[in-house]
Amino acid sequence: MTRFRSHRFSVAPMMDWTDRHCRLFHRALTSQALLYTEMVTTGAVRFGPRERLLGFSSEERPLAAQLGGSEPEELAEAARICEGFGYDEINLNVGCPSDRVQDGRFGACLMAEPDRVARGVAAMKAAVSIPVTVKCRIGIDDQDPEEALDRLADAVVAAGCDALIVHARKAWLKGLSPKENRDVPPLDYDRVFRLKRRFPDLPVSINGGIGSIEQARALLEPRDGVTLDGVMLGRAAYQNAELLLAVDPLLFGEAAPHADARAAVESLFPAIEAHLARGGRLSNFTRHMLGLFPGRPGARAFRRLLSEEGPKAGAGLDVLRAALDLVGDARPSAVAAAA
Structure with missing residues (x-):
């Protein structure tokens, strides 16, 4: 089996x-x-x-x-x-x-x-x-x-x-x-x-x-x-x-693919750029990211920016970068504990 x-x-x-x-x-x-x-x-x-x-x-x-x-x-x-x-x-x-x-x-x-x-x-x-x-x-x-x-x-x-x-x-x-x-x-x-x-x-x-x-x-x-x-x-x-x-x-018992959520999101930039080049929307990706950074300083502003700007025609990686820049850099406690 x-x-x-x-x-x-x-x-x-x-x-x-x-x-x-x-x-x-x-x-x-x-x-x-x-x-x-x-x-x-x-x-x-x-x-x-x-x-x-x-x-x-x-x-x-x-x-x-x-x-x-x-x-x-x-x-x-x-x-x-x-x-x-x-x-x-x-x-x-x-x-x-x-x-x-x-x-x-x-x-x-x-x-x-x-x-x-x-x-x-x-x-x-x-x-x-x-x-x-x-x-x-x-x-x-x-x-x-x-x-x-x-x-x-x-x-x-x-x-x-x-x-x-x-x-x-x-x-x-x-x-x-x-x-x-x-x-x-x-x-x-x-x-x-x-x-x-x-x-x-x-x-x-x-x-x-x-x-x-x-x-x-x-x-x-x-x-x-x-x-x-x-x-x-x-x-x-x-x-x-x-x-x-x-x-x-x-x-x-293995290391996570990336040190933190920001690094994970940034690793997707090439895939997002390729998707946008094919005529896709930024929100096709970013709508799945709205739950990131719970309780983190700037998380609400992150969600608001992606929710308002992500679905707009022509929205690009600059929107996602700006949203990430609104968030503090503390690592997730579970990953830190496991590291």
Whole structure:
């Protein structure tokens, strides 16, 4: 069974957030994390503008493509296309609770159809040579999380699934919005540890409510003799991307790619210049940087300048340089502690 060292830490796929510009920014902060695309539907992969949807730069790797879909043949075709683009992993979304994915019969509603998920996994495994993984919830609505997660895991493991990433909350498809589904259902980390105990040879990663690299490291410690294989951060990694500088030192025992967030941003200047030369906007990059420098003198002015000037036609690197110059130079405490 394939085991990526990078499964030890990953940044979650997040709609409207983890595009190629965001991923390049995150890669400047951690060389070891496994990154994910936004969820892309099988229909979009098969019939949409593939280069725009799936294109990426080699610097983003290791990189997984997350698919949304439920028809085995369509999943297999989409997986082949993604493999052709050079992705390192195909991940099937069995956790998104939005109305749109429910209408399309994919995402979290597939927790109720483990056999269908298994058929999709088996079809993708037969179609590609790279790992096929599943990201799921512990259950939906009135399901018993013990039974629901075990049924799904049994089915997909039998189909050849290479790893499970478990968001340790239920998804309530009726009565809660997608935003509420990220906060309201209670977290149950112990349920993920029980799953790992049941499948000791299956790589299992945990996701949901993890707010720091220190907390991530704690979740990778043995619990009652069980050790998880990986941790996935979502909103915390996006909204406070500076914490990603601590990933390589604290979780992999290696130096961060850059000494601080300013140096990481400056390393992106050539990529940003090339993007601007192709007709792109500065804000395609800088909108992902607004959470930098929390609590630092000048952080508010940094955000305001990028928010107001970054989206304007013709905005260039001079805007980003001016914004960086507004911020104090203190290093992130987590990186300093790990150095």
